Amino acid sequence: MSILVTGSAGLIGEALIESLLVENVSVIGFDKKTQTKKSATHNFVHVEGDLTDINTLKSIFNEHSIESIIHAGGISHPFIGDQDPKLTLNTNILGTMNIFELAKEYSIKKVIYISSGGVYHRNDDLSQQEKDILRPPSIYGVSKLTGEHLGHVYSQKGYFDFIALRFPFIYGPQRKMPDPIKDVIEKVVHGEKLIRMNGKEESLEFIYIKDAIRGIQLALNSQAIKDDVFNIGVGYTSTMEEIAHAVQMSFPKVTIEFTDQSSGYIAQRPLDCSKAETKLNFRANYTLEKGIKEYSQLYLSSCIE
Incomplete structure (x- = not known):
């Protein structure tokens, strides 16, 4: 089968x-x-x-x-x-x-x-x-x-x-469609030292x-x-500023600045994942910082290869 x-x-x-x-x-x-x-x-x-x-x-x-x-x-x-x-x-x-x-x-x-x-x-x-x-x-x-x-x-x-x-x-390696995390990591890995992001206080999960x-x-x-x-989510949202901070933890030499423009995404509340935890025994293991760190390392290694 x-x-x-x-x-x-x-x-x-x-x-x-x-x-x-x-x-x-x-x-x-x-x-x-x-x-x-x-x-x-x-x-x-x-x-x-x-x-x-x-x-x-x-x-x-x-x-x-x-x-x-x-x-x-x-x-x-x-x-x-x-x-x-x-x-x-x-x-x-x-x-x-x-x-x-x-x-x-x-x-x-x-x-x-x-x-x-x-x-x-x-x-x-x-x-x-x-x-x-x-x-x-x-x-x-x-x-x-x-x-x-x-x-x-x-x-x-x-x-x-x-x-x-x-x-x-x-988010993660092999993602082809745009998202705020993918966009900033690609710019970092390809050598940009000054990156501009939109929607500083806007949050997504x-x-x-x-x-x-x-x-x-x-x-x-x-x-x-x-x-x-x-x-199936993490149960909390992250602002674009928090994404920038997590990226800078992996790439401390990179400077990220924010424009006055919106990210363009529709802000939403976090997903309540208690039902999945009860019936499927699911709970996310990766924090934003841990996920971005691993994603960055894998993306970087794939570019070197």
Whole structure:
């Protein structure tokens, strides 16, 4: 039996596949981007294609015996939703429906859906809880929430077990989409001594990739959960100034200054992760400082190589 990982060439997909292969799990990766890094691994097969291409997807199920799906594929950044709403909705809603329809047709046991904290609107509470009334403030958030609703419908009809995981910004090596941590680390590693950042007091929640992968695997290995949604985060937000301080702890010779401009991101409350701690035994291990330090070292070593 194999696990299908969509979005296999992305930040989550790459790290997740690496972790699964260490456990000697057979993995089928699906992504619209070419993936050559693990092509020599006998337990890994990469299929190139688009989530909206049902025929290519169906060929995977015909050729491989798949037990579970981790659906991490799709448009994964709120800015793209504003720039290209049609692409975002087609990929994240129609593409997700294709995955669920094939999971139903081929009697897949479990589907893990990678959702986002972008489904929440900003409120006056201390944190965002899974039981909150949801009014996403972006097209991207709407697309991710729609995927959650679709998954619950399929699960409630008994087609497969379904778990949605809502993540904040995930940072770490191999991230391709922009985020404030990635942007500043890239500039530091490429030799910039004076870096300007925006949104000094603006805050977002960030989780290091290793914590995110552990949350996914805990959900994948859970036996009793049939249809549920969990916040997987660190439970607190960090300001851009705190990010700058953490980067300077690893690179003390770098100067970071702030402009008067906004970062452009929608500020949100931290995710309440108590439900994941109780039902999945999940708690983040990486602080912002620890995660940025490791990320910086790995990024630096990859550039040297």
